Each structure stands twice: as structure tokens, then as C-alpha cells.
Amino acid sequence: MWHETKASIILSVQFPIIQAGMAGGVTTPELVAAVSNAGALGMIGAGYMTADALKSAIQAVKAGTNKPFGVNLFVPEIPKVKDGELQRANELLDPVREKLGMEKVHMKPAVDVSVFFEQVEIVIRYQVPVCSFTFGIPPESVIKKLKARGTILIGTATTVEEAILNEKSGMDLVVAQGSEAGGHRGSFEGDFAHAMIGTMALVPQVADAVSIPVIAAGGIMDGRGILSSLILGAEAVQMGTAFLTTAESGAHALHKKAVLSATEDRTVVTSTFSGKPARGIENGFIREMTEYEKELPPYPIQNILTQEIRKTAAKQGNADYLAMWSGQNPRLSRELPADELVHRLAGEVDVLIGRIKEK
Template identity: 55%
Template sequence: MWNNNEVTRRLNIKYPIIQAGMAGGPTTPELVAAVSNAGGLGTLGAGYMTADQMKKSIKKIKRLTEKPFGVNLFVPQHADRDTEKVEASNRLLWPIRQTLHLMTPSVEIKSENEQFEQQIQVIIDEKITACTFTFGVPERKMLHQLKHQHIITIGTATTVREAEICENLGFDMVVVQGSEAGGHRGSFAVPYEQAMIGTISLVPQTVDHVSIPVIAAGGIMDGRGVLAALVLGAEAVQMGTAFVTCDECGAQKLHKESILNSSEDETTVTSAFSGKPARGIRNQFIDSLKPYEKSLPDYPVQNALTKDIRSEAAKNHRPEWMSMWSGQSTRLSKKGSASQLIHSIVAEIEDFYLHI
């Protein structure tokens, strides 16, 4: 059977479909539980959460499902607060702030290491099935700590070399993120420009060079995409944009509508919102800051500088200033519940096998 492999067996899920851990609100407990209840692996995007916020969300997910689910964490980034870059960014953002009646924020970036350690402890305490990582790799001792508690560890890679690093560190599985994928790029070993490799090229090359299961991500929206990934050697897929337009997703209504009404040529990779490259739907904010991207602060400083703008823009129905992360397969997006999406994918795959 197409859905019986190492990934489904180890994660104890029915279908090799993983919902991406999209941080910042999209992965509500309702979405995570709905995906898991439908036979996939729901994933809480906990990158921006404190340990207490994580625990609260995990408790709610457990009330909504008895099935396995995962949690995605951001590997801590070095926060270099360049005063000149902060001032330059604030000058560029000031016209938008004036329109939205916002003051210039005072940005205090705290070390992410302590929060990361607390998040890891919550995952251990709550006996989470799988912990996925992006923005790099954690220390080997942390991976061993999780594995000792029988928690499946899943890394993110955008090149074969990054996947090999994940395997050598001891990850159980690796998500390979093609250039089509929406949201932040997971590159950590090379500049992101060198890691913009399409899914159909990246997956088979990675499969040939690592022995751990490969999970394909980037542009996969339906049964055809899942089948293609499996044929290329992946043992599962991770889907993000496909779930953003689902009923249970916590993304803003304007964000969902923009995806549903966009075409494949309307996304771009930008670091204007967060200081880290991410794929989203092009808008005025991205276009106006594009000439200055190299002079903007790095993540997470730029992310902190634009946080109130993104929030207030959503409240005021100003999509031109919102970060609307999306992959390139926007024309394949659909409205409906998460369970409907998974069931339609499964039906497409099983119909294919029925007719060969």
C-alpha cells in the first residue's frame, strides 16, 4: 500500500501527509487536531511561542484529538542588533506607521536560547510524538535528549548537504524544502540564493545521498503532488499553503483570500518583513522595501520592527502591508475543512492506483 512505509509506521499515522508547522497563528489547535484526526500528522507551529503558550496549545490539542501530532520549533538565531540598520529600517517604515497611527517601537531582542530550552522541556514533558526543527540544527545533546524520550526528530534542509548534516547529527527524518515552498526558507549551511532548488530536483538527489526517510515539501497541494513525491523517493510530504485556506486555519481572512485569488507568478522571496528570506504574495510593502533589503536588520530584529505594522494592517484590512506567506501552487488552493482536503488527496491517490 502507498501509505505503509517507515514514516507512517514510526509516526503511527494512517497517511504520509504532514501539515507544516506554520508559526504566528495559522496552526491553531483546531487545525492540528483536524489533520491528525483525518489520518495525517498535525503540527503546532510554536516558533514564536513561549513555553507556557506552547503548553496551553498542546493541552487544547490533546482535548481535541487522541492521535499523534508534532510541534515545530525555530533553532535559535544570533541576534545582531545593528543600530544603523535599525534606524534605516525605521525611516523606511515611518510613512506606513503614520498611516496606521503607530509609534516607532523600542526593540529589545532577548536571547532565544533559554526559551528554546524551555520549549524542548515542554515537548518532553508532554510526550509529543514528533519535534520538527527549522532555521538550522540544534545541539546534538538536545537531539539525544529527545530521542532518549522516544520523540521522533525531524530536521529541515534545502540542499543535499544540509540533509546530510541532519542525518549525521542523528535526526530520524528530514524535510527537504523545495524553492516552491511558502514561508521562511530553512537554509542554514549556505546562503539561501544557493539553495533555491526545486522540489522535483531536490527530492531524488537527497534520497540518493541519505539513508533516513525524506519528506518532500514545496508546491504540493493535491494527490498528484503526493504521488509525484512518493515516486521520486520521498516517504511522506509536508504541506503548508494547502492548509492555510482550510476552515480551521488561523490565518487572516485577507491572507486566505489572497492565496485563493492569486496565480503562480504572484509570489516572491523577500526578507523585508522579518530579515530572513521567505516566500509570500507580492504586495506594496515587499516592492517598496526591495531596493533596501541588504541594508535591513537581520532576523529576528526586522521581524520585531514590522510586527505591529503587520498586525495593524490586518485589523485595518490593508493587505498591501501584510505578510501573506504562500507557495507557488496558489491556483490549486481550495476552501474547505482540513479533513476534506486530506480525504480528497487520498481519494485522488487511490483512484490513480485503481486505474493502473
């Protein structure tokens, strides 16, 4: 059977389908549990969670399913930002704050890397079966500690070189994330521009270069994308945008509506919201800030600076100032319960294989 792959066996799931760990409240416990109960792998997007919030989310998922699930963590980054750069960034954001009726508060964000290590301890304490990483490879001590507890580790790569580094570090599987993917890309080695490789080109090259199972990601929205990925050498797929519009998703209603009505030419790669390139639906904020993109501080500083702007816009129902991440294939997005989506995806693959056999 097509769904019996190296990845599905390692992850103990019926279908080699992983719901991406989308951070920022999209991956509710209800979504994660529903995906896992349907036979795929649900993933908590813990990137911006405190340790207590992650603990609560894990407990809620465990209350909703006894199937395997995972937690996605962001490997911390500590950029050096000068006071003058922060002042300039705040000055550029002040007109936006004014439009939203916010005070002109000039922030000096600080990055607390201790949260990442607290999250790791929570993953261990609550015996989460799978832990994936984005934005780099965690310290060797973290990898050894998790593997000693039997945690299955998944890395993220946007180039063959990054995939090889993930394998060498001890990852059990690696996501080959193509440039079609929505949200932030997992690039961490080399220049971002040179890592803009499409899924169809990236997956087979990664599959040829590493011995660990490869998980295809980026623009995969239906059975055609799943079967194509498996043919290209992947052992599973990771899907984000496809699950963003499900009933259990915690994405803002305006975000869901924007994705469901978007076309392939509406997404852009921008660092205006967070300081790190991410693919999303173009809106007023992106258009206003693009010309100043090179003046903005790197992730996560810019992300912290725009956090209250995004929260205020959400409360006001103003889509022009929301970060509406989306992959390049929004026309195939569906408004369904998560379990129904998983079953439809699997059914679509079955139909495709049946058609091929008939020819």
C-alpha cells in the same frame, strides 16, 4: 498500499501527509487535531510561541485528538546588529507606521534564546510524539534529551548537504524543502541563493544521499504532488499552503482570500518582512521595501521590528502590510475543512494509481 511507507510507520499515521508547522497563529489546535484525526500528522507551529502558549496549545490538541501530532520549533539565531543598522531600519519603517496611524517608536529588539529551550522542555513534559526543527540543527544536548524520551525528530534541509548534516545529527526523518515552498525556507548551511533548488530536483538527490526517510515539501497541493513525491523517493509529504486555507486555519481572512485568488506569478521571495528570505504574495509593503532589502537587519531582528506593523494591518484589514506567505501553487488551494482535505488528497492518489494500472 501507497500510504504504507517508512515514514507513515515511524510516525504511526494512516497517510504519509504532514501538515506543516506554520508559525504565527495559522496552526490552531483545531487544525492540528482535525488533521491528526483524519489520519495525517498535525503539527503545531510553535516558532513564535512562549512556553505557556505552547503548553496551552498542546493541551488543546490533546483534548481534541488521541492520535499522534507534532510541534515545530525554530532553532534560534543570534545575529550581530549595530545600532546604526537598527536606526536605519526604523527610519525605513517609519513611513509605513505613519500610514497605519502608528507611533514612530524606534525599537531595539533583543533575542531571547532561552525560549527555545523552554519549548523543548514543554515538548518533553507533555510527551509530544514528534518534534521538527527549522532554520538549523539544534544542539546535540537537545537532540539527546528528546531522543532519550522517545520523541521522533524531523529536520529540515534545502540542499543535499543540509540533509546529510541532519542525518549525522541524529534526526529520524528529514524534510527536503524545495524552493516552491511558501513562507521561510529552512536553509542554514551556505549561501541562500544556492539553496533555491526545486522540489522535483531536490527530493531524489536527497533520497539518494541519506538513509533516513525523506519528506518532500514545496508546492505540493494535491494527489498529483503526493504521488510524484513518492515516486521521486520521498516517504511522505509536508504541505503548508494547502492547509492554510482550511476552515480550521488561523490565518487572517485576508490572507486566505489572497491565496485562494492568487496565481503562480504573484508570489515572490522576500526578506523585507522578517530579514530572512520567505515566499509570499507580493503586496504594497514588499514593493515599497524591496529596494532597501540589503539595508534591513537579519532575522529575527527585522521580524520583531515589523511585528506591530503586521498586527496593526491585520486589525485594520489592510492586506498591503500583512505577510501573506504562500507557495508557488496557489491555484490549487481549496477552502475546505481540514479532515475533508486529507481524505480528498488520499482519494486523489488512489484514483491516480488506478488510472496508471489501467494503462
